[in-house]
Amino acid sequence: xxxxxxxxxxxxxxxxxxxxxxxxxxxxxxxxxxxxxxxxxxxxxxxxxxxxxxxxxxxxxxxxxxxxxxxxxxxxxxxxxxxxxxxxxxxxxxxxxxxxxxxxxxxxxxxxxxxxxxxxxxxxxxxxxxxxxxxxxxxxxxxxxxxxxxxxxxxxxxxxxxxxxxxxxxxxxxxxxxxxxxxxxxxxxxxxxxxxxxxxxxxxxxxxxxxxxxxxxxxxxxxxxxxxxxxxxxxxxxxxxxxxxxxxxxxxxxxxxxxx
Numbered sequence: 001x002x003x004x005x006x007x008x009x010x011x012x013x014x015x016x017x018x019x020x021x022x023x024x025x026x027x028x029x030x031x032x033x034x035x036x037x038x039x040x041x042x043x044x045x046x047x048x049x050x051x052x053x054x055x056x057x058x059x060x061x062x063x064x065x066x067x068x069x070x071x072x073x074x075x076x077x078x079x080x081x082x083x084x085x086x087x088x089x090x091x092x093x094x095x096x097x098x099x100x101x102x103x104x105x106x107x108x109x110x111x112x113x114x115x116x117x118x119x120x121x122x123x124x125x126x127x128x129x130x131x132x133x134x135x136x137x138x139x140x141x142x143x144x145x146x147x148x149x150x151x152x153x154x155x156x157x158x159x160x161x162x163x164x165x166x167x168x169x170x171x172x173x174x175x176x177x178x179x180x181x182x183x184x185x186x187x188x189x190x191x192x193x194x195x196x197x198x199x200x201x202x203x204x205x206x207x208x209x210x211x212x213x214x215x216x217x218x219x220x221x222x223x224x225x226x227x228x229x230x231x232x233x234x235x236x237x238x239x240x241x242x243x244x245x246x247x248x249x250x251x252x253x254x255x256x257x258x259x260x
Contacts, residue, residue, distance in 0.1 A: 003178065006035045008037045009039070026095055026245070040078075097142050169228040199258075226258065236255055238255030
C-alpha cells in the first residue's frame with residue numbers, strides 16, 4: 001500500500017442525501033491511481049429514527065450523548081442502514097466497496113470518553129490490518145464509526161459509539177495517509193466575519209477553537225484535523241457539492257486546508 005497515494009474521506013451525516021453529487025467523483029479519483037478509505041457518519045439519520053422511537057437526541061459540545069437505547073439505534077443505523085446503502089451505491093457505480101465497522105478485525109479499541117456523554121468511545125488503539133488487506137486487493141473500505149469497549153461493565157456496553165470525525169483522523173494518522181478530507185455541507189472554516197479561511201496553520205486552528213469562533217459540530221472536525229497532522233500531509237474541510245473532491249486532487253484550492 002502506497003501511503004503517498006492514500007486518502008481518507010469522511011462523509012458527514014448531513015451530506016448523505018447528496019451522495020449522487022459528491023460521490024460520483026470517486027471514480028475519477030480512483031482512475032488517477034489513488035487509494036480511498038471512506039469513513040461515514042449518519043447522525044442525522046440516527047436522530048430521525050430515534051425520534052420515530054421516541055428518543056430525543058442530546059448533544060454535549062457538538063458530540064452526541066449515547067445511552068443504551070440510543071446506542072442500539074446507532075448500531076442499527078450506522079452499521080446497517082447507512083453503511084449498506086452506501087456500499088450498494090458505490091458498487092452500482094463500479095467501485096469495489098466493502099462495508100465494515102470499527103468492530104471488524106478488532107479495528108478500534110476504545111474507552112468511555114466522558115460519563116456525561118454516556119456510551120461514547122475515545123479511541124485507545126487502531127488496528128489497520130483489515131483495512132490494508134482490503135486496499136491491497138483493490139477494495140474501498142467503507143467504515144462505520146463503532147468501537148470495541150476495552151473495559152465493558154456488561155455485554156450491553158461492549159460496543160461504543162464514536163464520533164466519525166475522530167475515527168477518520170485516527171485511521172488517517174495511523175496509516176500516514178497523504179490526505180484527510182472532511183466532506184460537509186458548508187464551504188469550509190470561517191473567520192469571525194464569516195469568510196472562508198482557505199489555509200491555516202495548527203496554531204491558527206487551535207485559536208479558532210479556543211476563542212469560540214468555531215462552535216458546534218465543526219469543533220470535532222477541526223480538532224480532528226489538528227490531531228491528524230502528526231501523520232497526515234494534508235487535512236481539508238470542504239463542501240461536498242460540485243467537483244470539490246476532484247479539484248483537491250488536481251491541486252486546486254478548495255474549502256479550508258490545515259497545514260503544519
